[in-house]
């Protein structure tokens with residue numbers, strides 16, 4: 464436990480030219496340790512997606528370091544980069560991103576086919592995940608035949624099938640109603656607690672964030688505040704109330720009161 468999985472150091476991402484530059488990330492430093500469920504919150508335009516996209520290697524940072532288990536990922540190329548994107552990281556998106564013409568089972572197995580891994584190697588993992596995520600009934604259905612909650616749980620199984628080092632979740636409850644959002648968060652939080660899955664989740668939703676073990680609040684591309692759930696004594700409701708309090712400060716732009 465407490466091994467460093469991800470180290471972000473002095474990360475900057477500037478968009479545009481000097482005269483009209485946006486400092487989307489302006490010197491962000493933090494670490495994620497094994498078994499953490501880290502939330503990233505902040506108002507619109509604060510830099511959350513940019514941060515996640517840098518870690519996912521979708522965009523290149525202007526400056527700084529992203530180190531995954533000791534390997535600098537900003538300089539990875541070719542096979543190593545593909546290995547990082549496909550095996551070390553699992554992704555969960557707001558809009559599920561399932562392929563419409565594949566069944567639930569086939570969607571979950573996509574990461575295996577991308578890496579040429581024989582299906583039989585993941586058969587027991589598939590069974591375990593399908594049972595835990597309550598998607599056994601929809602494995603042979605197409606996404607259009609599933610509810611939103613089922614689609615997102617299928618997407619969660621796809622993210623987890625190769626046992627990645629970290630799950631990157633971008634607003635995973637954004638397209639779900641409150642009941643399905645709660646089910647998803649309970650499942651993710653259970654995986655985090657029981658299997659030590661490490662999760663980094665960007666969210667606007669204070670309710671979803673209350674399942675995290677720690678939250679970083681970002682404003683104008685900088686870390687503005689950090690909350691850590693005081694386990695075991697702090698209830699989820701109490702943590703939720705502390706989150707709301709910080710969000711109110713963020714909304715009011717009163718960064719110096721904390």
Ligand SMILES: Nc1ncnc2c1ncn2[C@@H]1O[C@H](COP(=O)(O)OP(=O)(O)OP(=O)(O)O)[C@@H](O)[C@H]1O
Pocket residue numbers: 478479485486487505506507508509510511512513514
């Ligand atoms: N490709 C781009 N070119 C120029 N500016 C960009 C680009 N992408 C993002 N930005 C700017 O960078 C800043 C951070 O954007 P980002 O999308 O990371 O914010 P966010 O916190 O994810 O917002 P939201 O919650 O609305 O998704 C914003 O000011 C945005 O306008």
